[in-house]
Amino acid sequence: MPVTPEQQAEIDALRSAPRSTLRAVSEGMEKHLYSIYPVLDHGFVRVVDYMGDDAAICQAARVSYGKGTKSVQNDEGLIRYLMRHWHSTPFEMCEIKLHVKLPVFVARQWIRHRTANVNEYSARYSILDREFYIPAPEQLAAQSVINNQGRGQALTGDEAARVLEILKSDSGRAYDNYEAMISQDGQEGLARELARMNLPANIYTQWYWKVDLHNLFHFLRLRADSHAQYEIRVYAEEICKLVADWVPFAYKAFEDYRMGGETLSAAALDCVRRMLKGEDVTQENSGMSAREWRELQEVLG
Amino acid sequence: MPVTPEQQAEIDALRSAPRSTLRAVSEGMEKHLYSIYPVLDHGFVRVVDYMGDDAAICQAARVSYGKGTKSVQNDEGLIRYLMRHWHSTPFEMCEIKLHVKLPVFVARQWIRHRTANVNEYSARYSILDREFYIPAPEQLAAQSVINNQGRGQALTGDEAARVLEILKSDSGRAYDNYEAMISQDGQEGLARELARMNLPANIYTQWYWKVDLHNLFHFLRLRADSHAQYEIRVYAEEICKLVADWVPFAYKAFEDYRMGGETLSAAALDCVRRMLKGEDVTQENSGMSAREWRELQEVLG
Amino acid sequence: MPVTPEQQAEIDALRSAPRSTLRAVSEGMEKHLYSIYPVLDHGFVRVVDYMGDDAAICQAARVSYGKGTKSVQNDEGLIRYLMRHWHSTPFEMCEIKLHVKLPVFVARQWIRHRTANVNEYSARYSILDREFYIPAPEQLAAQSVINNQGRGQALTGDEAARVLEILKSDSGRAYDNYEAMISQDGQEGLARELARMNLPANIYTQWYWKVDLHNLFHFLRLRADSHAQYEIRVYAEEICKLVADWVPFAYKAFEDYRMGGETLSAAALDCVRRMLKGEDVTQENSGMSAREWRELQEVLG
Amino acid sequence: MPVTPEQQAEIDALRSAPRSTLRAVSEGMEKHLYSIYPVLDHGFVRVVDYMGDDAAICQAARVSYGKGTKSVQNDEGLIRYLMRHWHSTPFEMCEIKLHVKLPVFVARQWIRHRTANVNEYSARYSILDREFYIPAPEQLAAQSVINNQGRGQALTGDEAARVLEILKSDSGRAYDNYEAMISQDGQEGLARELARMNLPANIYTQWYWKVDLHNLFHFLRLRADSHAQYEIRVYAEEICKLVADWVPFAYKAFEDYRMGGETLSAAALDCVRRMLKGEDVTQENSGMSAREWRELQEVLG
Known part of the structure; x- marks a missing residue:
């Protein structure tokens, strides 16, 4: 996903106008704000806004537990205690707003995480761009033979070539016909809300997605997991890097107690x-x- | 959507085995249980389960307002009072579970109503059927000229024919290629979670959708409205008929105060x-x- | 609620350390950050953090509606359009975090608004302060004779004096006994999680409450309404003033279309x-x- | 909590009128419907309605996973698989509605579980009954010396007697004064919404609480845990017994993988x-x- 000169100019402008605030500031996150982090062939993740930092988690916990938290000597210790004992509400006190560009079939998985705010580009109002996800060759995997859900080895040779050719040509034809149907050149032009139905699930959409840190960790635990589908996992992994710089203590605790942990029956x-x-x-x-x-x-x- | 003999036999079997319960029963809803109500060309809505009836709404309200509800003489009066004064919690005490078959682009709008429970057919695990929504001729509408979002008059003549031909042939080709890619006949077979990306948004999916009556009314107010896209409105209208038989007092109040009402600034x-x-x-x-x-x-x- | 010198010093310190950020800044809100706005006799509201401004609402709407929003010439017009047509998701893109001190019986009403994040002071961990809400004389109202829920005229004379005396003496005695029970001076001392049960509902608690702007407007519409109980309404009114400075266009639209509007059946x-x-x-x-x-x-x- | 003859007559009437339904029926739950299960000194739990059974969980899972679930041979195996792999949505397809009578300080903990529907008795509208939770002697515990939150050994001798006397006399006096303030005998009578503030947190309230099985399990995992406060744990334990009869396979899986399990970092x-x-x-x-x-x-x- 090459950034267009216009986009880069807009990002540069946003990043060149620091303002004064009395709010909590995470230096680690400021350096990422607005920048585009490419994911897949045309997708990206970028941070549009955030609220809070590691200290804000502790501040909220100390309101709850009052003098009860005095015995924990420092912020990192308190955050690890909260994570270990499933005290989720202090993590809800941080919030992040992302701008994400992603294939529709990934968006359909993602949206199942209900505790978040979303504004998605509407194909009822507007015309979608001609951008489709075409897997890299090493991701063109066969159906797993041991797991109904999941992939096995990458396809090779003629089969791989056939699949790539199908994905490219069907996408292209579907988009050509989408354009032909909505065109008002010499004809009425089909309503956008109808024409969009011809577009396949690998077309890209985009949205603003806002979520609190507790629910984001839940999302990341499921979607950055090795069993998650590759195409959503790469988004989760990119977000993990951003969170690690935003709230380093909380992210470290998340890695130790959630991502790296296991529940035994x-x-x-x-x-x-x-x-x-x-x-x-x-x-x-x-x-x-x-x-x-x-x-x-x-x-x- | 013709019901297959197998489906009809299953529905008949379910409907032929009444059981004894001590719970609240809505006679109006019992007559609909399990039956398939066709929507669009291959879709349907059917009620799989429900909880509560008009009396259950009043019972919950009377717990809240105690003697304060004694002055309202009957259930219908109380329900109208609750609806008029936006007392939403008693309506949350009823619940419905629907089985819905619907095109993916409709499902994408529908899922934005977050306060509901959903189990959708997974195209990671399983193979989708060859069923696509192809609009009836009178629904093949042009883009509205006065509204960025919405439709104008139906297309006619050659343009209508061209659009129908495109929608049918692109759907068919996409499905043929989907089958070809996942086939394990003489080749490895692409993973289902990847192959599904070739399918357009008019393919049908299905889900179980469970929601409380308050949130269902919110859904119906937006989606049975004349400004809603036709393809989701027909589902909402079908559900309205079911709700009218399930909780007749509540539905009548909903019609008078919500569907037929207007907010003035x-x-x-x-x-x-x-x-x-x-x-x-x-x-x-x-x-x-x-x-x-x-x-x-x-x-x- | 007189601010203690220590509290004022802490607020002054927080307000004297502006930092640089690339995020959206609302100048109107920056001037309120951390400051204590007294409510009732010992309560307060103060803003601890916020995310977004009027422009952020428009930015999110423009992602959704794409070119469809180009025709609306300015941010205020777009915001009014969104509010009028119940497009709620762009308003969810702003978030506010408040620190509130309030009587327990007010907190019990407040918490029924479920779509928010809360960290409340825990009386299991910590000891509550001796602070009780005692109504001002003009708020000591009689039960309404026309409304099961609500107040009539203020009590007068002996009756008013008796009520005030009861509220003060019962609060005082309950707190004395709370202290006596948890004291570890010459006895074991009752567990805090048990001793708290002796405290009446006019004792003050405090919490951090974080909510998005859409849900905040819903809260304010119900709680700043003239039918809301006075003791929660004064909090809502104080918050209204803060929101008016934070997102002036959105607040004005809220006043015109929600607070000042009416739904007709x-x-x-x-x-x-x-x-x-x-x-x-x-x-x-x-x-x-x-x-x-x-x-x-x-x-x- | 002795059941009054009137209550028992009402329950008997409800239980004596079985009706015919086509819905899923859980025989294990039918035997509990409406019956009052006492908790603490005046509280109770009773089931007012339910939706679904073990088979309904599997039915929803099979919609999602399609042929992918064919390999799991029976319902119990499938339910255990879903629980083990954190597939939560099928459990959301069951719903329960409880009528609970509980002390206010317990209600304040309980309500923090947000994903549920609640109708609580309103002390703005109606007059609360003279019923207070007074702990049994063995529950009059000292503050824990090793845990800021929690209890140690039971108090004994004079100290225990003093505490009991305080709890009883303060409750009694608060209620006498509550009655005196709202009385309209020879005076105006204070508004109920104000008078309630004099009542301590051990007074009983009641509500209808409706929740899906997934969120109920989350509640039970936290509240039936040995670290939960005794006064809410006894409610959770009573509910566990009901759930075990309602959805025996799901409850067994919950015991094995959640209650009896541990997460290791x-x-x-x-x-x-x-x-x-x-x-x-x-x-x-x-x-x-x-x-x-x-x-x-x-x-x-």
């Missing part, structure tokens, strides 16, 4: 306790199904 | 008061913009 | 149309109940 | 892996703080 905990006592625990005597047992083995390395 | 109210005193009010002396004045004239007939 | 609209044609409309031939008719007369002045 | 997992390899891991070489180490020891037994 009662049965799994029982197995671990028996193993630590030296018992020879097998799937047969574990009380767990074969699938759960395999998942536990993966967690325990 | 402070300036508009001032104009109306002056008119009623016999003053000759014009746009020039109204204090309103030309557009607002025109909207007021429409409201006042 | 289908039957009421029909009456108005008949009146404007010169017909003599009475309650008898209006098709409305006596109560609805009376409400319409009030609206029409 | 990245550092904790690393320690467990090292221990299982036979390494001697101590707090010093664990990379964890003393507090986190202690928490891990507790989890590992």
Whole structure:
């Protein structure tokens, strides 16, 4: 996604006009504001605004717990305590507003996270651009043979070439026909709200997406996870980098307790306790199904 | 959307096995349960479950207002009072679960109503059917010339024929290629989560959608409105009929105070008061913009 | 609520350290940041942070409506259009964080607005202060004789004196006993989470409350309304003043279309149309109940 | 909380009038409908309505995952899979409506769970009953010495007697004065919306509370936990029993994967892996703080 000179000029103008504020400022985030971080072939993520910083999380927690938080000596310790014990409301006191450009099929997954504010480009009002996601060759993956949901190895040779050719030509034809239908050159022109139905799910849309930090962490835990579909994961990973600079203590705690953590069931905990006592625990005597047992083995390395 | 014999047999089986319950029962809704009500060319709405009835709304209101509701003599009067004075919580005490089949571009509008529960058919896991929305000729409308959003007159003659031909052939080709890409016949087969990106927004999806009556009324007010896009309005209208049989008092109040009502601004109210005193009010002396004045004239007939 | 010298020093310190930011800044709001605005006898409202301004509302709307918003020439016109046509999502793009000190019985009403983030002072962790709301004499009102919910005239003479005396002495005794129960002086000391149950609903609590502008307007419409209980209305009115300086165009539109507007039912609209044609409309031939008719007369002045 | 003869008669009447429905019926829940399950000294929980059963969870999941769920052979297996992999939306397809009577200080904790529908008895409209929570002697606990939030051992002897006496006499006096202030016998009578402020937080209120099963599980995980305050935990435990009869497969999965499970951080997992390899891991070489180490020891037994 090359930034056009006009876009770059607009971003430069926004970034060249610092103003004075009495609000909490995150220096780490200021350096990213407005800049475009490319994702996929035509997509991007950029920060349009934010509210709060690590200190704001602590400030809210201290209102709640009053003198009860005095014993935690510093902000990082308090934030780690809050994350570990699932005290979610202080994290809700930070907010971020992103401008995201993304394929429609990614947008359809993303929107299922309901606790957020969204303004999406409307194809009822306006005409969509001719921009389609065409996977890079290494992402043209086969259906997984072990997982109904998911991908296996990348396609190769003729098959890969055929698929790429289909995606490109069908997108192009659909857009040509979209333009032909809405054209008012020598004809009435079909309503935009109808013509859009001819466009495939790899066309790009864009939106402003505003969310609090607690719900953003929930989104990132699911979408930056290795099981998430690649095309949404790359957005989540890009956002992770921004959050790491915005609220470094909170992000570190999120990595340790959420992204890098695992929830063990009662049965799994029982197995671990028996193993630590030296018992020879097998799937047969574990009380767990074969699938759960395999998942536990993966967690325990 | 012709119901297949298998579907009809399943519905008949569900409808032939009444069971005993101590819960509130709405006779008006029982007669609709499970039945398929066709919408558009391949879509439908059907009620899968419901909770509560008109009496349940009153019961909840009486918990809140205690003896304060004794003076309202009957359920219908109380429900009208609640609706008129925007007491929304008693209406939240009823819930409905619908099974809806709808084109993806309609689903994208619908999902923006966030306060609802949704389980959508996943094209990551499963293969979509070859079913596309192709508008009826009278719905093939031109772009409105007075409204950026919306439709004008139906297209006619060659233009209409060209548009129909495009929508049909592009849908068909996109689906043929979708099938070709995921096929594992002599090739690896592209992952479903990728192949779906080739499908246009008029393909049908389906979901279970569960919502409380207050939020359903909000949805219906916006989507059964004459300004809503036709393709979502027909779903809203079908749901209106079901709700009218489910909670007849609440639905009647909704029609009178919401669907048939209008909100007048402070300036508009001032104009109306002056008119009623016999003053000759014009746009020039109204204090309103030309557009607002025109909207007021429409409201006042 | 006299501000303590320590509090004032902290506020002065926060206000004396402007920082540089690239974000949208609302000059009108910057002047209020951190300052304490007293409400009731010991309560206050103060702004701790905010995100966005009038321009941010328009920016989000223009992402949605694309070229469709070009025809609206300026920000104020666009904002008024959005408010008039119930386009709520652009208003969700602004956010405010308030620090509020308020009596518990007010907090219990307030918290029913669910779409907000809250961190409340916890009386499980910490000890509440000896501060109780005692109404000013002119607010010591009798039960309304025409409305199950609401107040009539102020009490006078002996009755007023008795009520004031009860409120003061019961609060004082309850707090003395609260302190006595949690004291660890010569005894174990009751757990705070239990001792708090002895405190009456006029004790003050405090919280951080964060909400987007759309939901804030909804709160203000209900709580700054003349039918709202006085003790929450004064908070809403104080917040109205802050919002008027923060997003002046949006606040003006809110006043015109929401606070000053009225929703007329289908039957009421029909009456108005008949009146404007010169017909003599009475309650008898209006098709409305006596109560609805009376409400319409009030609206029409 | 003895049930009055009138209440019992009403419950008996409701339970004696089974009706016919085509909806999903949970036999396990039907036996509980309307019955009062006492909690604390005057509180209760009772089921007023419900929607769905274990099969409804699977039905919704099968809509989502289509043929992808065919490989899971039975409903229980599918439910366990959904719970283990945090697929929350199918659980949202069940709904329950409870009538709860509870002390105000418990209600204040409970209401923080925002994703639910509530109709609470309004003390603006109506007069509260003279019913206060007075802890049983074994629940009159001292402040914990190791935890800012929480209780230690039960108080004994004179101190316990003093506390009980205070709670009883302050409640009684507050209520006497509440009645005296609102009385219209020989005086105007203070407005109810004001008089209620004299009542302490151990007075009972009641509400209808409606929530979907996913959010109910979240509530139960936090409130049936051993760290939750006793006075809300007993409500959660009573609800657990009802849910176990309503959706037995889902409840069992909830017990195994949520209530009985634990989330281990990245550092904790690393320690467990090292221990299982036979390494001697101590707090010093664990990379964890003393507090986190202690928490891990507790989890590992």
